[in-house]
Amino acid sequence: MKIFSAQQIKNCDTFTIKHEPVYSLNLMQRVADSCVNWISNNFKDKEIFYIFCGNGNNGGGGLALARIMYHKGFDITVFINESENFSKDAMSNLMKVKQIARIDVFDFNETQNFNFKENAVIIDALFGTGLNRKANKKEVDLINFLNRVKLSKVAIDMPSGLSADHMINDNTVIFKADETLSFQFWKKTFLHPETGIYCGKVHLLDISLSEEFIVKEPTNEFVIGKKLIRGIYKIRNEFSHKGTYGKTTIIAGSFGEMGAAVLATKSALKSGSGLTFIVAPKCGYGILQTTCPEAKYIDGGENSNYHFDINNDSVVGIGPSLGTAPETESAFMDFLKSCDKPMVLDADALNIIAKNSQFLKKIPTNSIITPHPKEFERLFGKTDNSFKRLELGREKAMELGIYIVLKDHHTQIITPENQVYYNITGNSGMAKGGSGDALLGIITSLLAQNYSPKDAAIFGVWLHGKAGDLAAEKFSKEAMLPTDLIDELGNVFKSLA
Ligand SMILES: NC(=O)C1=CN([C@@H]2O[C@H](COP(=O)(O)OP(=O)(O)OC[C@H]3O[C@@H](n4cnc5c(N)ncnc54)[C@H](OP(=O)(O)O)[C@@H]3O)[C@@H](O)[C@H]2O)[C@@H](O)CC1
């Protein structure tokens, strides 16, 4: 799914209006209809709606929504800024609302003394993608006031005050929505933690904008959708044997932290690897042979790994709980110098490289690194926010010729071709030690099965999140464990096949 900027979305609206063709007022009606459908289906216990409408087309959509909802039997009150000029389509919808005697229309000034009823819903149709200035005092006061009212809140297209494309300033005032009903496309700001927090749950409504425009318009930012995953996923060939599905070698674990090796190995086994090896210290031998009998054990040292005796034609995933003992560090660096095949690196493998940054260039081209924000910072330096972090990630992925899986609520896969793929599967139940180890196992296993590094990273991150969602459904976000996530991988594969 492509991510477009506010300007590209505007161009898409204009193109659709011209080429479908459809009157802009009718497109606005379509927008409102799609919102009414969603609201009728999802707010069955709500009757009273307070709709706050701006003067541009976001407000115009809100006014159309007010009329349609009124005719469906909802109790509607509208708030507007009477003193400002309205866009043509907003004015046309305002006139229609004013003809309905039973819809009360108030000025924003009257909000503070208004008696809001319980169990009602506030709808924010103040600003959408068109906002290109700071909100004025009247608007800021209104948004601040609405943010204090304790009712359910729905934003139309975007929470008002948010930009579609950019990070916000500390003093920006933004409507805080529980649900955001947006049209057709994810906006970049919905996907970053500092700005996405204002959106609540995002629901994309299809308003049939021009497919021709969408296909042709270039972008280098995407959201990973089902269609992309279905294109990547390779059904297993029945005429095959274990050699068909590659060799995976996990290098992980140290004394007291053998769980990381178990999780990474199990994940590799459970995501289809033909043959799986685990290089781990002797102290973990019993644990690994018991928990992962399908994997072949390779001795990596006494209490930590310091000789990496790997099968040359296998794909390596290295790092979980490797430790940073001096003998491990020097063995790892020798290993890195000797490799030219893409591998997957996480955790202590990245921490060791961060301490010796000249080794960044030794990471084989087309490898995949999977840092969380702190590991990213250790590797590449501090940035002010997640938008700047992503920009730095793009520079580094291009410079080093590697894939960076930047772990976050919406993990970003950054390619050396300067593309970014945001993942939207997964949940806060995965914010637990061990989740990253499972991700390393999955991605390494896919790479070993001949998925390209780009596909392995995208598919691996998506699978991991999807399995996490199934585990959360079963056990709750609080109680689910990375082990439960690994157990759900099978159900995700079943849903794809
Ligand atoms: N084409 C369509 O029908 C479609 C429309 N869609 C919907 O429209 C939204 C974008 O609408 P948009 O560009 O009008 O700006 P919008 O986000 O409301 O910003 C608010 C500020 O803009 C200004 N303002 C702008 N024009 C003005 C005017 N003529 N007359 C007066 N003011 C005007 C004004 O600011 P000011 O002039 O005071 O600086 C206002 O405060 C989009 O998010 C989506 O909801 C789509 O869903 C689908 C197709």
Ligand SMILES: [K+]
């Ligand atoms: K809005």
